[in-house]
Amino acid sequence: MNAMTQTLHISERAKDTDWWRGAVIYQIYPRSFQDSTGNGTGDLAGITQRLDHVASLGADAIWISPFFRSPMKDFGYDVSDYCDVDPMFGTIGDFDALIEKAHGLGLKVMIDLVLSHTSDQHPWFSQSRQSRDNAKSDWYVWADPKPDGTPPNNWLSIFGGSAWQWDGRREQYYLHNFLTSQPDLNFHNTDVQDALLDATRFWLERGVDGFRLDTINFYYADAQLRDNPALPPEERNSTIAPSVNPYNHQRHVHSKNQPENLGFLARYRAVLDEYPGVAAVGEVGDAQFGLELLGEYTKGDQGVHMCYAFEFLEKEPLTAPRIAQVFDRFDRVAADGWACWALSNHDVIRHTTRWNLSDAAQQAYLTLLLLLRGSVCLYQGEELGLPEADVAFEDLQDPYGIEFWPEFKGRDGCRTPMVWEPSNAYGGFTLGKPWLPVVHEHLHRSVAEQESDPDAMLHFYRRALAYRRDMPILAKGAQGRLSAIGDVVRFERTFEGETLLCMVNLSDAAQRVDVEGDFENAGAALGGADLVNGTVSLAPWGAAILRAIA
Known part of the structure; x- marks a missing residue:
């Protein structure tokens, strides 16, 4: 990308620095949006081919889940190089072309940055694990075992088991809140912070308009590594596998949600403020204190612009009394903050299935979402009314589902490929065998099928988004x-x-x-x-x- 193109991107961003407030952001899961090569996996060039569809909906921005270099143990959320595109998804040139096409359509581009941890194949970790005294030895959370050789404390991994993994080279444990192949970075080390801020600048210089920050409340761990207390059974309300996952048996007051996080977010916001019109939305992964953290992290101009909470992503039906309860609490703990509301994403059962919704009910929930104060995230396929796909065990890819099957079937059911037309078994997503199956019940809800039906869900989404866009009171009021x-x-x-x-x-x-x-x-x-x-x-x-x- 040449200097003139960079200048144009920055100039374009500066036109409306407040665009994010009340924006409708369309989430794209790149593996499953459009395959341009026929290898069965979606890619950046495929996204570029389909951006006209997103623009036709009336969305303001896209959020692209991770496409960085990665061994793909957690489908891109295990990054091995923050400043390059994984060959599975294409090249840096493909990303530049995507940016150019999106901006030409009036779409902002937000990308998913995973800063709390890396892949164990990242060069930083490869060096860190070699010894206790090398230049990056303190870049990850390392700790000695207890005298009996067991892990340093009782912290648990979201993917099951201890959050600590033994490393024989250092004769220490390293922390991993997710897979063992996803070691947690040590944010108490300012060199780590600086490196992550440099990676952020890399993408800002390429013209991105913002970031979705994965697990924003996991950045710091308690420096004293104190045990987490138990969580009473009646409070175990996680959005993912609450009954079968022992992670939900703890109140995670020491393994995440640390007060030092506010200091890093202030540094991060300062970098974003160097680029007018850039915004960040943080994912707050906490079933008990999500709204409180949202309020802390988005208050004033020292944190992120908005936070993505989980209150509307829970299995519990979203009734009118439940919504009133959420907003009563929001008004108490986050009145000065800014939320980004969502009903579905790549980590939870699609809300159509989760709450067993008719088409009319889906339309009512979308209308509610667009009338509320805050920004909105829509997940790909939501505009088609796609239900959760039933993926057989032998087709599963998600390590989370494989671990907890059959009580919890994982996240593959919401990640199956987008359906563009019904003329082949793969819905126009690919010419080859897709990485996850395209289920038959999705084909009759394809984009092409709905385009010809004025009463289809797709057209309601367009009308609803156009209504919100034409009413500044709904975005800014x-x-x-x-x-x-x-x-x-x-x-x-x-x-x-x-x-x-x-x-x-x-x-x-x-x-x-x-x-x-x-x-x-x-x-x-x-x-x-x-x-x-x-x-x-x-x-x-x-x-x-x-x-x-x-």
């Missing part, structure tokens, strides 16, 4: 107290003297809600609702958007 009236979620949005009263019926029964004051229907594009003599009649899974009349 304040939000009043959210309440539940039976099965109806109700709240107000206000901006520059305008007030919208929003109501969404999260049930399959018609609802009637009385309102005080003078209002007019402002939601015809999404179906609207009847307003007669101060009473709103909501259809099953219907929404009402009313504008206050001055």
Whole structure:
């Protein structure tokens, strides 16, 4: 990429430095979006080929899951080189072409940076494990065993078993919160921080508009390596495998969520601020304190711009009372923060299946998401109403699912390839055998099938996103107290003297809600609702958007 192109990217970013506030971000899982070579695995050139689809939805940005060099033990979340593209996904030139095409379509590009850990094949770790006194010996979290040879403390790995792995060369254990092949970096070492900031600058110079920061609350571990306390059974509400994974038996107050994290995030924000218009969204991986951390990490201008919490990704049905409970807590602990809401992603069962939703119910949840204060992440295939795929054990790729099968089937069911057209068994994703199977029930929901049906889910997503884009109050406005009236979620949005009263019926029964004051229907594009003599009649899974009349 030449200097003139870099200057154009920076100039383009500077046009709207606040673009992220209220943005709709479309997540792309690169292995499963589009294969351009016929080898069965998606790649960067394939993403570029399909960006017109994303632009047609009305999304503001894309978030691309990791495509860096990696041995792929955890599908790219185990990085062996932060500043290069894995050959599986193409080349740096392919990435530059992707950036150029996206920006030409008006799409921002965010990439997934995994900073808490690397692959055990990263050169940094290869050097670190050689001795206790080399230049990178302190770049990872190393600790001596207890006198009886057992691990330094009781910390557990998310993927099962101890979070400590013995290394015979150093005669020490190293920390891994995930796979044994994913050693945790030591953020107490400022050289580590500097190296990660340099990697961040590398991609900023290539024109990216921001980052999704994986496991943002895992960066630091307690310097004293104190044991985690037990978590009572009634509080075990993890979004992934809560009953079969012993990780959910601990309150992880020492292995993550450390106060020193705020200092690193301030350094990180300072780097981002060198590039006008760049933003970061942090993934907060914590089932108990997610909203509190969201509030801490996004308050003011010393942390990340927004955080990606898990409250709407849980298995528990997202009822109106549950949503009111979430926002009551949000208003207490994160009122000055900024959330990025999502219903599905690459780590959880697709919400269509998770909550057994009809098409009408899916539309209601999307409408709610787009009416709430905050930014929004949509996961590829969500706009098609794709259910979770049922992947047979012999086809599994995810080490998490293989470990805990059959009680937990892993994450492959939400990672199967995107379906573009129904004319072959692979849905237009590839000409070869795909890395995960394309299930038959997805084919009749392909993009091509839905394009020709004006009542299809795809067209509702387009109408809904266009509505949000045309209403600055929804992206930038304040939000009043959210309440539940039976099965109806109700709240107000206000901006520059305008007030919208929003109501969404999260049930399959018609609802009637009385309102005080003078209002007019402002939601015809999404179906609207009847307003007669101060009473709103909501259809099953219907929404009402009313504008206050001055």
